[in-house]
Amino acid sequence: MLDNLIRTKGREGRRGYTLPKNDVEDASLDKFLPKDALRKEKPRLAEVDEPTVVRHYTNLSRQNWGIDTNFYPLGSCTMKHNPRANEVAANNPGFAGLHPLQPEAQAQGALEVMHELQGFLSEVSGLPAVSLQPLAGAQGELTSILMVKKFFEDAGDDGRTTVLVPSTAHGTNPATATMADFTAKEIGLDEHGCVDVDELKELVDETTAALMITNPNTCGVYERNIAEIAEILHEAGAFLYMDGANMNANLGRMRPAEAGVDVMHFNLHKTFSTPHGGGGPGCGAIACSETLAPFRPDPAVAKEGDAYTFVRPAQSIGRVAGFHGNFGQMLRAWNYIQMHGPDLRDVTDMAVLNANYIRARLGGTYAVPYDELCKHEVVVQPPKGMKALDIAKGLIDHGYHPPTIYFPLVVKEAMLIEPTETESKETLDDFIGAMLELAESRAEDLEESPTHAPTRRLDEARAARQLKARW
Amino acid sequence: MSVPGDLQYTRSHEWVRTEGDVATVGITDHAQDELGDVVFVELPEPGATLAAGDSFGAVESVKAVSDLYAPLGGEVVEVNSALEDSPEKINEDPYGEGWILKLQVSDQTDLLSAADYEKLLEEES
Numbered sequence: 001m002l003d004n005l006i007r008t009k010g011r012e013g014r015r016g017y018t019l020p021k022n023d024v025e026d027a028s029l030d031k032f033l034p035k036d037a038l039r040k041e042k043p044r045l046a047e048v049d050e051p052t053v054v055r056h057y058t059n060l061s062r063q064n065w066g067i068d069t070n071f072y073p074l075g076s077c078t079m080k081h082n083p084r085a086n087e088v089a090a091n092n093p094g095f096a097g098l099h100p101l102q103p104e105a106q107a108q109g110a111l112e113v114m115h116e117l118q119g120f121l122s123e124v125s126g127l128p129a130v131s132l133q134p135l136a137g138a139q140g141e142l143t144s145i146l147m148v149k150k151f152f153e154d155a156g157d158d159g160r161t162t163v164l165v166p167s168t169a170h171g172t173n174p175a176t177a178t179m180a181d182f183t184a185k186e187i188g189l190d191e192h193g194c195v196d197v198d199e200l201k202e203l204v205d206e207t208t209a210a211l212m213i214t215n216p217n218t219c220g221v222y223e224r225n226i227a228e229i230a231e232i233l234h235e236a237g238a239f240l241y242m243d244g245a246n247m248n249a250n251l252g253r254m255r256p257a258e259a260g261v262d263v264m265h266f267n268l269h270k271t272f273s274t275p276h277g278g279g280g281p282g283c284g285a286i287a288c289s290e291t292l293a294p295f296r297p298d299p300a301v302a303k304e305g306d307a308y309t310f311v312r313p314a315q316s317i318g319r320v321a322g323f324h325g326n327f328g329q330m331l332r333a334w335n336y337i338q339m340h341g342p343d344l345r346d347v348t349d350m351a352v353l354n355a356n357y358i359r360a361r362l363g364g365t366y367a368v369p370y371d372e373l374c375k376h377e378v379v380v381q382p383p384k385g386m387k388a389l390d391i392a393k394g395l396i397d398h399g400y401h402p403p404t405i406y407f408p409l410v411v412k413e414a415m416l417i418e419p420t421e422t423e424s425k426e427t428l429d430d431f432i433g434a435m436l437e438l439a440e441s442r443a444e445d446l447e448e449s450p451t452h453a454p455t456r457r458l459d460e461a462r463a464a465r466q467l468k469a470r471w
Numbered sequence: 472m473s474v475p476g477d478l479q480y481t482r483s484h485e486w487v488r489t490e491g492d493v494a495t496v497g498i499t500d501h502a503q504d505e506l507g508d509v510v511f512v513e514l515p516e517p518g519a520t521l522a523a524g525d526s527f528g529a530v531e532s533v534k535a536v537s538d539l540y541a542p543l544g545g546e547v548v549e550v551n552s553a554l555e556d557s558p559e560k561i562n563e564d565p566y567g568e569g570w571i572l573k574l575q576v577s578d579q580t581d582l583l584s585a586a587d588y589e590k591l592l593e594e595e596s
Contacts, residue, residue, distance in 0.1 A: 389534075406534040412505070460533040461508030465558065 006056045010048030017050075063454050065401060066277060071427050075377045075404035075416025076170065076218055078248045078270035079277070085339060086273065086332035095331055100323035104309055110327065111308035114301040117334045121287050124247075124344070125264060126257030129293035129313075131300055132285045133325045137245055138172040140265025140284025141212070145180040146317045147263060147288065147295040148210050148239050154295075154315055160209035160238070166195045168219055168408045170243060173212040182209060189410060193219040193370040197228060204236045214243040215250070215259075216375035218408040218416065220355060222249075230260020239263060239292070247271040248420065249352055249375035252345030256287075263288040272333035283329040299324070350421035351376040354428060358417055361432045365439045369411050377418035379411050383439050386446070388413040391438050393457060396450040398434035472501045472592065475566055480588035481542045486566060487582055494543055497570040498530065498561060501592055506532040509561045512554040514572065519547045523580045527572070530561065539571065544578025 029038060048056075066072065072079040090096065098110055118130040134140040145163065152160040163177035166187050174184035187203060190196045195213065204211075211233055215223040223229070230240045242256050242264035248271045250256070256264050268283035269276040276282070288296065297320045299310035310324075340347065352375055359368055359378040366380035382391050392402035392415070404416040419428055438446065450456065478486045484502035488495040503509065511531040521527050521541040528539045550572045554560060561569040583591065 409535055461510055461559070464510035464531075464533060 006046040014047045072401040073403045073417045075418040080420040081422035082275050086335045089335040090331050113334050120337045125287040126255035127287035130287045131296040133297040133321045134284035136282040137267040137284040140286045141176040144263045150295045161207045164211040168217045193221045194223050197225050208238040210239040210241050212241045216246050219379050220374040220377040226259040251348040268333040273336045274329040274332040281326040283326050354419040379416050381413045388415050390446040393449045394438040394446050397452050474585050476585045479582035483540045485542050487542045492576050494574045494576050500565050503562050503565045507534045509558045512558050514550040543576050545574035545576040548575045549573040
């Protein structure tokens with residue numbers, strides 16, 4: 001059950017500490033602070049003993065559900081294991097104790113890590129310029145599209161008003177286009193669940209600024225026509241942006257620049273194993289072509305002679321983050337890439353193999369709308385008459401975090417499963433067993449689940465209709 | 472799923488009831504069932520002019536947000552402001568109290584009959 005707030009525990013005057021005897025004269029606060037800065041009532045603090053504090057927070061932490069406690073196949077989110085070796089690097093006192101205002105000369109090691117990571121991401125993407133500034137994937141998207149916008153502004157081309165977005169896109173794509181003051185236009189799919197190239201040819205014109213493509217797309221299918229798509233856009237003077245949320249299916253196997261991508265974002269907190277979830281901190285680094293490089297955020301890290309230094313790209317869109325972005329995540333991603341080296345390719349191979357294993361074993365019981373080799377994730381549908389929501393809630397009782405449900409929007413009752421490469425075959429088999437068992441359940445029994453979680457089924461409609469955002 | 476015979480329909484699952492040159496628009500029983508519990512409806516301002524096919528608002532459910540499309544062209548003469556506080560009316564009574572807006576029609580388009588719409592639902596299932 002849900003624990004009460006700590007404030008409701010204990011009693012007035014109870015303490016879990018003793019202070020040393022006061023050896024200075026008591027003084028009233030109003031001698032130091034203006035009257036309107038003094039509070040009229042005592043703060044409502046918990047008055048509890050130490051064991052109560054320890055139990056309260058330990059019990060709360062035991063309700064955490066994360067990659068450290070359970071298999072977490074949340075599609076399009078790449079919830080992979082966070083290697084503890086990353087933490088060793090991040091906890092190095094030389095890094096952990098750095099101040100963001102430290103002079104460059106005293107932070108050369110940190111700048112070197114950032115410079116090297118820029119190089120690694122260039123190598124992975126094939127794109128020559130990188131910015132590590134964006135703090136999350138969606139901010140990396142926005143940064144990329146703002147760079148495209150500034151390119152056209154500086155070129156005096158004010159007719160570029162639209163950004164094209166496939167119907168399978170992450171919701172953040174059209175949101176990004178709108179935030180950057182473009183009109184988002186949707187493109188439909190062909191029979192493989194990929195961007196409809198004929199429709200694209202009709203939609204692209206001199207008002208098109210960019211197409212935002214996710215590859216592999218959110219159905220887990222590789223956009224096989226990406227090179228042709230890039231050509232169509234480039235002929236119209238527009239850019240191809242790639243949403244890199246699914247880069248875990250590409251490492252060492254597909255370099256976006258070679259497919260014609262002009263600018264893309266990475267999620268270091270997905271693909272490069274830095275902690276993910278709980279709202280951050282993340283890192284949505286971007287990589288771009290020489291054409292777009294001058295528009296990158298300020299600052300980027302450059303090497304001048306033997307020294308590393310922060311530089312402002314010539315036509316920069318300006319700052320997108322305070323100081324230098326989430327350095328701790330850059331360090332973890334740098335460490336992860338260093339540990340793998342050229343073997344990063346195996347990450348992708350195993351991620352794809354695991355997803356296809358699930359596709360093959362669930363197929364037949366679950367419907368697989370695009371039943372061909374998938375990449376790192378697979379979209380399935382529950383047997384007829386069953387709801388994705390009920391299967392998802394049932395999975396909680398089996399000890400799994402449910403996959404993404406009702407996304408992508410183009411698939412009814414979609415369940416988007418992404419196992420990642422860090423799970424063993426035994427874990428996958430157990431999960432598949434639970435999925436198959438749930439598919440045999442009676443719908444009315446499943447409606448009862450979850451029965452073992454701290455709360456039973458929540459009334460989501462009422463929660464949304466009568467939102468109470470504070471206690 | 473209920474598909475009343477006296478209404479007309481769109482491929483994007485809106486229904487239309489025409490009285491004189493005023494058309495009342497809502498979403499179908501099938502649409503509300505697919506969406507699940509509706510928690511928010513975004514309505515246009517009365518007086519807005521819509522072309523057939525324009526997105527005029529959105530319905531948000533616990534699953535997703537879906538755009539609403541104008542089945543006909545015209546001026547919005549009234550919106551169902553009761554939906555702002557009681558979006559659940561769309562689930563409870565999609566063809567009645569769950570109506571969304573009324574249009575002064577200036578541009579007629581071809582709509583589906585109840586029989587055609589039922590056929591469409593069969594094809595989609």
